[in-house]
Amino acid sequence: MSHFPEPNSFTKPLFDQLKRHPKRIVFPEGEDERVLRVAARFVELGLGVPILLGDRDKISTLGKNLGVSMDFVRVIDPVKSSDFRLFSRRLERIERYRGVVGVDAEGVVAKPHYFAAMMVQYGQADACLGGNLTEPAGVFRPLLHLIAPDPKVSKVFAVTVMTSDRLANFGRDGVLFLADTGLIPDPEVGDLASIAAETGMLAYHHMGRRVRVAMLSHSNHGSSRSDSALRMVAATAAAREKVSLDECVIDGEIQLDVALDPEVVPRKLPAISKSERADVLVFPSLDAAHISSKILRHLGGAECYGKLIRGLTRPAAQVPRTATEEMILGTAAALGVEAIQYRLLHPKG
Numbered sequence: 001m002s003h004f005p006e007p008n009s010f011t012k013p014l015f016d017q018l019k020r021h022p023k024r025i026v027f028p029e030g031e032d033e034r035v036l037r038v039a040a041r042f043v044e045l046g047l048g049v050p051i052l053l054g055d056r057d058k059i060s061t062l063g064k065n066l067g068v069s070m071d072f073v074r075v076i077d078p079v080k081s082s083d084f085r086l087f088s089r090r091l092e093r094i095e096r097y098r099g100v101v102g103v104d105a106e107g108v109v110a111k112p113h114y115f116a117a118m119m120v121q122y123g124q125a126d127a128c129l130g131g132n133l134t135e136p137a138g139v140f141r142p143l144l145h146l147i148a149p150d151p152k153v154s155k156v157f158a159v160t161v162m163t164s165d166r167l168a169n170f171g172r173d174g175v176l177f178l179a180d181t182g183l184i185p186d187p188e189v190g191d192l193a194s195i196a197a198e199t200g201m202l203a204y205h206h207m208g209r210r211v212r213v214a215m216l217s218h219s220n221h222g223s224s225r226s227d228s229a230l231r232m233v234a235a236t237a238a239a240r241e242k243v244s245l246d247e248c249v250i251d252g253e254i255q256l257d258v259a260l261d262p263e264v265v266p267r268k269l270p271a272i273s274k275s276e277r278a279d280v281l282v283f284p285s286l287d288a289a290h291i292s293s294k295i296l297r298h299l300g301g302a303e304c305y306g307k308l309i310r311g312l313t314r315p316a317a318q319v320p321r322t323a324t325e326e327m328i329l330g331t332a333a334a335l336g337v338e339a340i341q342y343r344l345l346h347p348k349g
Contacts, residue, residue, distance in 0.1 A: 004041055004326055008303060009174045010163045013206070014333035015045055022048035023336035026125040028112035029133040030054035030075065036068045038328045043072045048336055051125055053078060053112040078115035087118040094146070113138060117146040120314045127315035127335035132323050139318040140183065140309070148313045154194040156311035158182025158318070159202060160293045161334065164302040169260040169277060172212075176296075177203045177280045181289045182307045182318065192235035193242060196282045198310050200239075200248035203279050205341050206334075214259035214278035215239070215252025216288070220268055228284055229253050235282075251278070305330040308338070315339050 007015055025042070027035045030052025036059070039050035051074040052059055063070045078084060088105040091114075095103045108114050113134070119125040130139040144156060157180035164170045179199040184191055196213050203211040215236045219229035236252035243250065257264045259278040266272070283289035296302040304327055309316045315338040317331050 004329065008163050008165070010161060010206075010303075010305065011330045011333060013208075014330070014337050015047060017340060018047040018333055018336045019045070021336075021340045022046065023126040023339045024049045024051055024124075025332045025335060026051040026053065026116045026119050026128050027132075027332075028053045028116040028128065028130040028139075030112075031058055031062065032132050033062060033066055033068075034132060034323070034325045034328060036063050036066060036070075036073075037325050038332065039073045040068045040070070041325075041329055042332060043069070047333060048126075049074060050332075051076060051119070053116060056080075076115075078112055079110050081115070083119075083124065084109060084115075087115065087122075090118065090122070091146075111142070113142040114146065117142040117316075120316065121147050126339035127317070127332075129317045129319065129328070129332050129335060131318040132321060132328060134321070136182065136318055143309060143312060143316050147316065150311050150313050152194075153198055153311035154190050155184055155187075156309060157184050157187075157191070157195050157198075158307035158309055159199050160289075160307050161206075161305040162293065162296055162302045163305075164296075164300065167296075167300050167302060170302070171260070171279050172277045173207065173279075175207070175279065177206075178289055178293050179280070179282055179310075180286060181283075181293050182309075183286070185286045187285070189231055189234045189238060192232065192282060192284070193238035195310075196235065196239035196250055196280070197242035199280050199282065200243055200250065202308070202310065202338075204247045206337070207279060210246060211248045211279040212276050213239070213248050213250045213280040213282060214254055214256075215250065215282050216256055216259065217253035217284060218255065219253050220255050220258055221253065232284055248280070251275075252282075256281070303327070303330070305334055308334060315342070 031054040042050045056075050059075050087109045091105040116128045120128045159179045160181040162176045179195050200213045215232045217229050217232045232253035239250045265275045297304045307318050315335040
């Protein structure tokens with residue numbers, strides 16, 4: 001049997017909100033015992049309705065063998081679904097509008113990740129979570145293809161949320177938002193500004209207070225004039241124009257220790273007498289962000305949630321194939337809360 005730990009500083013507020021406003025989360029890779037256990041726990045906690053895609057008989061048998069309750073868990077086989085032909089016709093219209101002819105719409109919609117994206121885009125589910133059995137590209141491609149982009153975000157990117165009550169200086173409340181951890185290899189100034197503003201807004205809504213966003217570099221406030229440092233300087237200025245000071249403060253370019261350790265600040269930046277620990281870390285490249293998240297998880301023992309995909313008008317996430325059940329549950333809860341706050345995060349959606 002699975003054992004889910006007690007909720008932490010990130011997941012407890014999520015669970016509390018979802019109990020008041022339950023949501024429907026679709027899992028395209030439903031034929032996974034981790035997902036079955038997460039689905040049962042999701043129902044047990046009263047967080048909403050999990051929707052598992054896959055072979056109904058196979059999932060039912062797996063649930064019985066695991067001793068997992070399937071009460072209030074929806075199981076859908078895409079090809080046998082009453083929405084299958086409707087989604088196929090919609091895909092044909094989408095492709096025709098894009099100038100693509102001869103597409104095998106039914107063959108595409110039969111794929112669980114495409115069917116799940118259609119469910120979310122057309123209101124049959126509130127959010128989509130995949131990746132537990134699939135390469136990241138297999139998760140991202142259908143979402144980018146079928147879910148409408150957010151016009152105020154320059155490029156779609158990913159946020160990893162991490163928590164730790166053991167590591168020193170781990171954010172103000174033991175929670176850090178890292179971006180971009182998934183999609184843009186070498187972000188340009190505009191991309192970095194958009195990543196900072198959007199992740200700051202996401203953190204603000206989750207934390208319920210003003211947050212600090214750190215634009216990370218090897219340089220501190222002009223100590224280096226390298227191209228990468230100057231790019232973060234420009235991105236900081238552009239990001240500040242996108243946010244309200246009531247929601248987040250954006251600081252950059254700064255080094256990681258300056259972002260997280262208040263005792264370091266007066267030594268490296270004497271002009272600043274006091275500074276709160278950062279809640280959001282914006283990295284200069286995908287390599288830096290991805291490697292840092294892996295170090296924190298696999299060496300530091302931090303809990304990890306996401307990647308939460310930003311820049312779409314519907315909530316979605318990709319978890320790694322090594323995801324624990326706790327990671328999947330917490331990520332699903334984060335998506336549910338994003339769905340609750342949809343109108344705040346996407347005011348023109």
